[in-house]
Amino acid sequence: MPALSPGNTAWVLVATALVMFMTMPALGMFYGGLVRKKNVLNTLMQCFITLALVSALWVAFGYSLAFSDGELIPGVLGDFKWAFLSGISPDSLSPYYVSDSAGRIPHLLFAMFQCMFAVITPALIIGAFAERMKFSAFLAFTVAWLFIVYVPLAHMVWSTNGWLNKLGVMDFAGGIVVHVNAGIAALVTALFIGRRRALKAFPPHNLPFTLIGSAMLWFGWFGFNAGSSLAADGLAASALVTTNTAAAVAAIVWAITDSIVNGKATILGVATGAVAGLAAITPAAGFVNVGGAFFIGAASSLICFFMVSFVKARLGYDDALDAFGCHGVGGLFGSLCTGLFADPAIWRAYGGGHAGLFFGNPRQFLVQALACAVSIALAFGGTLAILKVIDLFIGVRVDSKAEAMGLDITQHEERAYTVIE
Amino acid sequence: MKMIVAIIQPYKLEEVKEALYAANINLITVSEVLGHGRQGGVAEIYRGNKETGNLLRKIRLEIAVNEDFVEKAIEAIQGSARTGEVGDGKIFIYDLAEVVRIRTGERGNEAIG
Numbered sequence: 118m119p120a121l122s123p124g125n126t127a128w129v130l131v132a133t134a135l136v137m138f139m140t141m142p143a144l145g146m147f148y149g150g151l152v153r154k155k156n157v158l159n160t161l162m163q164c165f166i167t168l169a170l171v172s173a174l175w176v177a178f179g180y181s182l183a184f185s186d187g188e189l190i191p192g193v194l195g196d197f198k199w200a201f202l203s204g205i206s207p208d209s210l211s212p213y214y215v216s217d218s219a220g221r222i223p224h225l226l227f228a229m230f231q232c233m234f235a236v237i238t239p240a241l242i243i244g245a246f247a248e249r250m251k252f253s254a255f256l257a258f259t260v261a262w263l264f265i266v267y268v269p270l271a272h273m274v275w276s277t278n279g280w281l282n283k284l285g286v287m288d289f290a291g292g293i294v295v296h297v298n299a300g301i302a303a304l305v306t307a308l309f310i311g312r313r314r315a316l317k318a319f320p321p322h323n324l325p326f327t328l329i330g331s332a333m334l335w336f337g338w339f340g341f342n343a344g345s346s347l348a349a350d351g352l353a354a355s356a357l358v359t360t361n362t363a364a365a366v367a368a369i370v371w372a373i374t375d376s377i378v379n380g381k382a383t384i385l386g387v388a389t390g391a392v393a394g395l396a397a398i399t400p401a402a403g404f405v406n407v408g409g410a411f412f413i414g415a416a417s418s419l420i421c422f423f424m425v426s427f428v429k430a431r432l433g434y435d436d437a438l439d440a441f442g443c444h445g446v447g448g449l450f451g452s453l454c455t456g457l458f459a460d461p462a463i464w465r466a467y468g469g470g471h472a473g474l475f476f477g478n479p480r481q482f483l484v485q486a487l488a489c490a491v492s493i494a495l496a497f498g499g500t501l502a503i504l505k506v507i508d509l510f511i512g513v514r515v516d517s518k519a520e521a522m523g524l525d526i527t528q529h530e531e532r533a534y535t536v537i538e
Numbered sequence: 539m540k541m542i543v544a545i546i547q548p549y550k551l552e553e554v555k556e557a558l559y560a561a562n563i564n565l566i567t568v569s570e571v572l573g574h575g576r577q578g579g580v581a582e583i584y585r586g587n588k589e590t591g592n593l594l595r596k597i598r599l600e601i602a603v604n605e606d607f608v609e610k611a612i613e614a615i616q617g618s619a620r621t622g623e624v625g626d627g628k629i630f631i632y633d634l635a636e637v638v639r640i641r642t643g644e645r646g647n648e649a650i651g
Contacts, residue, residue, distance in 0.1 A: 518549065521550070523549075
């Protein structure tokens with residue numbers, strides 16, 4: 118008979134706060150440091166308002182549509198049963214659990230933990246259209262994207278009724294739902310909105326911001342991944358080990374690659390490398406062993422380095438802050454690797470036998486590939502449709518004068534820094 | 539030899555640079571400055587209080603040129619920085635008494651380019 122576990126509840130309360138911290142300030146500073154100083158407020162504002170907007174919408178309808186057990190579209194979308202969290206009382210136990218079926222957390226806590234994932238996913242896309250999107254268009258985009266793209270995918274992968282969930286897809290903390298999803302949306306948005314008008318590449322305006330933001334993302338990611346066991350147990354500790362290891366190895370590998378290719382290990386490089394490694398380990402965090410974490414961290418760092426340094430320049434799309442190059446590519450790679458490196462020994466004590474191709478279960482790799490393909494198709498089609506409609510009614514991009522003057526003064530009538538005084 | 543000092547709108551800097559490079563003028567100094575001419579000042583809002591009449595952000599360009607580049611530089615700057623609205627800026631031209639290249643000790647026309 119499941120009962121409330123105070124230990125598990127305490128940990129997931131903290132993990133929820135850690136994941137909130139990832140969107141704002143962590144992601145805000147990571148992205149804010151990378152843009153030019155005339156756009157830093159707009160970038161921070163986009164992260165902040167996403168936190169507010171998605172939080173309100175999630176409690177209102179998002180959680181119910183993503184996770185309720187009644188379904189409007191079987192396997193794809195829930196219903197309005199839990200709209201405004203009605204029917205969920207403080208003593209209701211979460212129907213969802215991962216490693217501890219007996220020791221549950223409050224249902225309200227599960228809804229809020231999931232809320233913070235719903236917040237950060239659209240916020241990641243901000244990196245693609247930074248420095249040139251109308252604020253009004255951005256707000257419309259975020260609301261539409263949450264309901265049209267995020268909510269159905271979360272239902273398919275994480276709801277017990279979801280059709281991908283029933284196939285046995287493994288996505289521990291959102292490699293597919295968060296990173297592949299946001300990464301593909303980022304690529305579509307970057308292509309749709311077009312390149313920024315500038316003579317050449319410009320340096321980030323505040324690299325200390327970016328490095329501190331990256332470190333705070335790393336910190337928050339402990340809640341993201343280790344919190345995703347929904348229990349204060351050995352599986353949470355195992356996810357914490359793989360998360361920290363992958364981030365560390367990815368940062369080291371990026372620094373080495375940087376110094377071989379460009380002659381110096383750079384601050385921007387280690388900040389980017391750590392995030393690429395974290396995105397890649399996310400789906401695998403609770404399934405792979407330390408060896409798997411080393412491999413995923415190192416390989417994702419090399420692949421993302423190649424993507425943002427060579428492929429992006431060659432193809433010419435302007436994914437301003439590499440939301441696709443890091444999160445999309447890292448998440449895709451990690452989600453596929455989960456199907457290879459999932460080690461059944463990790464789950465032995467928790468009643469599961471999650472194994473990947475290298476542990477004798479080739480079917481898992483195919484399920485992972487299918488789930489990635491579904492995510493890519495939904496994110497591609499959904500994002501493109503939303504952008505086309507918004508462009509028709511509001512216009513997605515600011516005019517060229519506003520872009521040259523900067524979004525801080527043209528969208529918000531404020532400036533981040535003074536010159537003299 | 540002349541010293542050209544131009545005050546322009548910050549958002550026009552990229553276009554002015556492009557125009558100067560196209561006219562083969564590659565040596566410029568750029569600084570961010572505050573000031574205003576006839577244009578009153580932009581409004582910024584802080585906690586609902588609209589503050590007007592602030593000094594405006596401008597970009598100041600300094601370019602030292604030989605006589606035959608003076609008109610080219612003026613054309614390039616005016617052609618690219620002009621919007622037709624108040625606040626486009628001004629170009630000031632002074633006589634330049636001497637130029638010394640620190641590395642070699644060259645002087646005058648040789649040192650300028």
